[in-house]
């Protein structure tokens with residue numbers, strides 16, 4: 352990819368942006384392929400990760416939440432025998448039998464969900480995974496550099512101290528983002544990004560995570576944790592990036 356190429360694009364038919372960068376934990380997901388039970392890519396976007404999965408020889412089931420998006424994906428990849436598609440909007444039932452998925456990628460989807468939706472989704476992840484199968488998950492961090500100036504991390508820390516298990520989404524996230532943007536009044540790129548952000552929160556909430564707290568939610572549902580950390584995500588549609596913008600979790604079904 353040339354340095355000028357965009358790092359993300361707006362998805363017209365779905366929720367959020369699609370990225371032109373593979374997930375940083377992609378190799379962990381691909382390594383879950385056990386030769387028979389498919390890998391699952393939930394909220395596959397433009398399929399960038401699913402395609403890497405089939406390139407590596409795995410069978411992949413990729414899901415999206417919009418039937419037009421699914422039709423488009425099926426048209427775009429008609430000849431990929433190992434790639435199939437299904438409709439799924441979490442926290443609805445995943446269209447797979449119990450213990451039939453070897454590894455599950457949930458890349459940049461959890462931040463569109465509130466506490467109950469997350470709990471129900473983790474329950475579903477546990478149901479569909481084979482024993483020893485893994486959830487590979489990335490999502491937005493509460494320590495996101497762009498929202499540091501408006502005190503997001505401190506707000507979230509005090510909420511967590513009061514309610515340690517509550518993975519509550521932030522309602523009216525645009526208000527928060529605009530507040531941060533007002534601190535950078537001359538930054539035109541920031542205001543342009545805000546215009547794009549207007550179309551991506553259909554439920555008007557967005558979640559920001561702490562790795563330890565999210566890991567705990569997985570432990571509660573029968574997973575062990577092999578990774579719970581933050582890391583950079585230079586492809587996020589932000590006007591400022593930091594080393595802790597993304598939460599990364601790997602959870603293994605016990």
Ligand SMILES: C[S@@+](CC[C@H](N)C(=O)[O-])C[C@H]1O[C@@H](n2cnc3c(N)ncnc32)[C@H](O)[C@@H]1O
Nearest residue numbers: 365366367368370394395396440441458459463
């Ligand atoms: C930010 S994009 C990430 C796309 C892709 N996973 C990637 O990492 O490049 C978020 C994706 O999650 C999907 N999505 C959002 N909310 C969802 C939900 N409740 N259930 C399933 N998918 C969802 C969107 O349609 C979109 O494709």
